[in-house]
Amino acid sequence: MSxxxxxxxxxxxxxxxxxxxxxxxxxxxxxxxxxxxVIVSAMSGKTNELVGWVDETSPLYDAREYDAVVSxxxxxxxxxxxxxxxxxxxxxxxxxxxxxxxKTNGAHGAARIESIPTANLDARFADGMxxxxxxxxxxxxxxxxxxxxxxxxxxxxxxxxxxxxxxMRCDIYTDVDxxxxxxxxxxxxxxxxxxxxxxxxxxxxSLGAKVLQTRSVELAMRYKVKLxxxxxxxxxxxxxxxxxxxxxxxxxxxxxxxxxxxRDEAKMTxxxxxxxPGIAAAIFGPLAEAGVNVxxxxxxxxxxxxxxxxxxxxxxxxxxxxKAMEDAKQRGEINYHDLVAxxxxxxxxxxxxxxxxxxxxxxxxxxxxxxxxxxxxxITTSEIKISVLIDRKYMELAVQALHDAFELEKAR
Amino acid sequence: MSxxxxxxxxxxxxxxxxxxxxxxxxxxxxxxxxxxxVIVSAMSGKTNELVGWVDETSPLYDAREYDAVVSxxxxxxxxxxxxxxxxxxxxxxxxxxxxxxxKTNGAHGAARIESIPTANLDARFADGMxxxxxxxxxxxxxxxxxxxxxxxxxxxxxxxxxxxxxxMRCDIYTDVDxxxxxxxxxxxxxxxxxxxxxxxxxxxxSLGAKVLQTRSVELAMRYKVKLxxxxxxxxxxxxxxxxxxxxxxxxxxxxxxxxxxxRDEAKMTxxxxxxxPGIAAAIFGPLAEAGVNVxxxxxxxxxxxxxxxxxxxxxxxxxxxxKAMEDAKQRGEINYHDLVAxxxxxxxxxxxxxxxxxxxxxxxxxxxxxxxxxxxxxITTSEIKISVLIDRKYMELAVQALHDAFELEKAR
Numbered sequence: 001m002s003x004x005x006x007x008x009x010x011x012x013x014x015x016x017x018x019x020x021x022x023x024x025x026x027x028x029x030x031x032x033x034x035x036x037x038v039i040v041s042a043m044s045g046k047t048n049e050l051v052g053w054v055d056e057t058s059p060l061y062d063a064r065e066y067d068a069v070v071s072x073x074x075x076x077x078x079x080x081x082x083x084x085x086x087x088x089x090x091x092x093x094x095x096x097x098x099x100x101x102x103k104t105n106g107a108h109g110a111a112r113i114e115s116i117p118t119a120n121l122d123a124r125f126a127d128g129m130x131x132x133x134x135x136x137x138x139x140x141x142x143x144x145x146x147x148x149x150x151x152x153x154x155x156x157x158x159x160x161x162x163x164x165x166x167x168m169r170c171d172i173y174t175d176v177d178x179x180x181x182x183x184x185x186x187x188x189x190x191x192x193x194x195x196x197x198x199x200x201x202x203x204x205x206s207l208g209a210k211v212l213q214t215r216s217v218e219l220a221m222r223y224k225v226k227l228x229x230x231x232x233x234x235x236x237x238x239x240x241x242x243x244x245x246x247x248x249x250x251x252x253x254x255x256x257x258x259x260x261x262x263r264d265e266a267k268m269t270x271x272x273x274x275x276x277p278g279i280a281a282a283i284f285g286p287l288a289e290a291g292v293n294v295x296x297x298x299x300x301x302x303x304x305x306x307x308x309x310x311x312x313x314x315x316x317x318x319x320x321x322x323k324a325m326e327d328a329k330q331r332g333e334i335n336y337h338d339l340v341a342x343x344x345x346x347x348x349x350x351x352x353x354x355x356x357x358x359x360x361x362x363x364x365x366x367x368x369x370x371x372x373x374x375x376x377x378x379i380t381t382s383e384i385k386i387s388v389l390i391d392r393k394y395m396e397l398a399v400q401a402l403h404d405a406f407e408l409e410k411a412r
Numbered sequence: 413m414s415x416x417x418x419x420x421x422x423x424x425x426x427x428x429x430x431x432x433x434x435x436x437x438x439x440x441x442x443x444x445x446x447x448x449x450v451i452v453s454a455m456s457g458k459t460n461e462l463v464g465w466v467d468e469t470s471p472l473y474d475a476r477e478y479d480a481v482v483s484x485x486x487x488x489x490x491x492x493x494x495x496x497x498x499x500x501x502x503x504x505x506x507x508x509x510x511x512x513x514x515k516t517n518g519a520h521g522a523a524r525i526e527s528i529p530t531a532n533l534d535a536r537f538a539d540g541m542x543x544x545x546x547x548x549x550x551x552x553x554x555x556x557x558x559x560x561x562x563x564x565x566x567x568x569x570x571x572x573x574x575x576x577x578x579x580m581r582c583d584i585y586t587d588v589d590x591x592x593x594x595x596x597x598x599x600x601x602x603x604x605x606x607x608x609x610x611x612x613x614x615x616x617x618s619l620g621a622k623v624l625q626t627r628s629v630e631l632a633m634r635y636k637v638k639l640x641x642x643x644x645x646x647x648x649x650x651x652x653x654x655x656x657x658x659x660x661x662x663x664x665x666x667x668x669x670x671x672x673x674x675r676d677e678a679k680m681t682x683x684x685x686x687x688x689p690g691i692a693a694a695i696f697g698p699l700a701e702a703g704v705n706v707x708x709x710x711x712x713x714x715x716x717x718x719x720x721x722x723x724x725x726x727x728x729x730x731x732x733x734x735k736a737m738e739d740a741k742q743r744g745e746i747n748y749h750d751l752v753a754x755x756x757x758x759x760x761x762x763x764x765x766x767x768x769x770x771x772x773x774x775x776x777x778x779x780x781x782x783x784x785x786x787x788x789x790x791i792t793t794s795e796i797k798i799s800v801l802i803d804r805k806y807m808e809l810a811v812q813a814l815h816d817a818f819e820l821e822k823a824r
Contacts, residue, residue: 016465016468016469019469020469050488053428053488053492054491054492054495056428057428057431057432057492057495057496057499058495058496058498058499061495061498062494062495062498064505065491065492065494065495065498065505065506066491066495068487068490068491068494068506068508069487069488069491069492069495072484072485072487072488073484075480075481075484075487076462076465076481076484078480079466079477079478079480079481080465080466080469080477080481082474082477082480083466083469083470083473083474083477083478083481084469084470086470086474086477087469087470093476093477094477094480096480096558098510099556099557144511145511146508
């Protein structure tokens with residue numbers, strides 16, 4: 001018997017009527033002969049209500065109690081979904097994290113999954129249960145306390161179940177209909193991708209963040225879980241959504257899969273830093289401690305024994321970064337002439353596993369930007385991605401130009 | 413270390429501010445040197461919201477899933493109460509039913525408590541925990557599914573914990589300030605009782621239903637748990653509320669503790685029933701099967717070989733009772749001349765453990781009613797209670813007259 005995992009997000013189960021609509025999709029898969037594990041989020045708005053009460057109660061809350069309170073939203077949906085399926089004469093049963101049990105470490109609020117023993121659910125499946133409805137986002141710690149998995153926890157739950165049960169696929173139902181070549185709000189030529197490789201999905205995080213949490217994609221990649229992202233509001237179709245899969249399952253590749261962007265970036269340059277071994281650690285250590293998410297890093301030689309160090313970070317972390325540098329200078333750990341911040345930049349990236357086997361992608365990218373008179377401030381590359389920092393006012397233009405240059409409107 | 417159990421109902425924990433007020437009462441008991449077990453209900457309105465969703469989903473719901481959904485309300489309050497106590501620097505921890513574990517049978521929706529192992533909480537108390545906040549109304553079945561205890565479940569949870577932990581007392585905080593000699597809406601002379609015996613409390617169910625569920629009083633009586641009922645809205649006072657306790661702890665007794673009433677009763681008489689062995693079973697068997705709550709029963713001999721059988725039941729069950737009798741007659745199981753229903757009667761009762769040792773209570777009662785020209789239609793007695801059926805229009809008058817006759821306005 002092949003197991004299918006289906007995950008429904010908060011908006012997909014936001015009312016009892018929406019739960020019924022989701023249950024119909026589950027029913028179709030049961031009719032197709034699958035045993036189904038359904039992972040549910042809390043009804044939309046419910047988690048916020050619970051978090052609001054916790055905030056009213058205790059601003060610096062104990063994460064163990066936060067988890068005990070907040071996990072209850074998913075339990076409600078799980079029970080209601082099981083009842084809805086039973087109304088459709090489908091043998092279904094709800095499972096809370098501790099009942100499965102989904103075992104995690106003790107990092108409350110951001111717990112990591114350690115194991116999902118399959119015995120309990122397998123026994124019930126063997127006994128005639130067709131659907132196990134599992135409350136997402138939660139598990140149980142070694143101390144027997146309820147844990148939650150943090151941001152994207154329900155997606156991660158779904159992938160972890162798919163891995164543990166060797167599921168044929170993990171379908172993530174959400175409020176968008178798949179992964180696009182770029183943001184459709186920036187160019188109407190943006191096209192839904194039928195398939196995308198795990199590595200590409202990870203690099204397209206800025207596009208994909210609203211679709212799939214990075215953590216769940218990493219897990220799917222590690223355990224080779226086929227992930228499908230699709231809308232719970234569209235009519236059903238075998239080819240609906242986007243399949244996130246191993247690159248060996250993607251037959252024809254465009255060189256580039258998509259164009260990603262990150263609007264609110266800042267470029268910071270430490271001018272005339274003493275160039276000595278360990279200087280990078282002396283700079284980026286304090287930044288990390290201050291919670292600054294440093295992204296791109298470029299080092300230029302400026303004069304004998306001195307260098308300029310440039311890095312990018314989110315625009316709202318500029319003050320924090322500047323203070324961390326100033327403090328390090330006061331402590332005598334680093335020495336620099338000036339700190340220059342450019343807070344009017346954006347990052348634009350092209351991503352594609354095809355880059356590994358195709359030369360000239362960078363040249364094509366730079367030419368497209370030059371043709372639009374877009375000046376490039378910083379460049380970084382990885383094996384399957386090229387990113388540039390540019391003035392923010394050109395961001396949309398750059399995304400459109402690159403989408404055209406790599407002909408992403410054409411089917412892959 | 414003496415353990416104290418404190419239970420807060422839904423209105424007492426209806427908002428985060430009310431939870432803070434309740435937590436202050438808990439804090440005072442901790443300062444008094446007690447380890448405290450707090451039992452909480454769901455925030456008022458929350459259980460109804462959850463039940464509403466279940467009803468929308470599945471009119472004939474699976475009780476296992478109903479329990480999984482509905483129990484989540486208490487879990488939320490337990491976490492919020494633990495957080496509130498922690499904010500007051502009191503070491504507190506929340507416990508859901510399965511974590512304690514509170515073990516029940518598998519009768520979902522109306523489960524019976526089977527045992528409460530104390531090891532887990534004892535270990536935490538020994539470790540420095542001062543307050544265990546337990547989600548009321550819920551437990552875990554032998555199959556590892558969540559169960560709920562049904563009506564009055566949180567009171568029952570509180571008493572069961574008090575019994576299991578040998579608590580010095582079980583304080584039930586609610587929205588009334590104690591048990592009264594009678595309903596204060598009927599006579600302003602009604603007086604709050606400082607103490608009442610378990611047996612009296614059970615007999616005063618019609619007064620006490622809003623205060624304490626019968627089931628929790630029965631449990632308290634069996635395990636000799638001292639129960640105190642008090643208002644969570646009044647200022648604190650050592651003598652607040654009413655203590656429900658063993659009769660040996662009540663030093664001075666009025667003969668009568670209180671006057672109870674049940675307004676909407678009906679008196680039904682089967683005229684001229686064939687009087688033979690087994691006739692009572694032939695009548696009351698079908699009534700029980702039809703779900704009629706028969707209360708008082710009187711049998712009069714009317715003529716040779718025939719009898720009149722009179723019983724009382726709630727007025728809204730008259731049609732059901734009449735149909736059950738008609739059906740039994742059709743089946744030839746009973747034979748009667750006529751069925752006469754008087755739907756304009758009420759029951760008034762005087763209750764007191766002092767009746768055991770004092771004669772003349774009935775005479776005093778009947779005299780008081782006669783002095784007001786109240787005609788008595790049916791009389792029944794138990795060891796500590798005398799009940800009469802009277803015309804409904806005299807009900808308030810009768811309650812006032814009896815309250816005066818037994819001088820209940822005076823302290824016991």
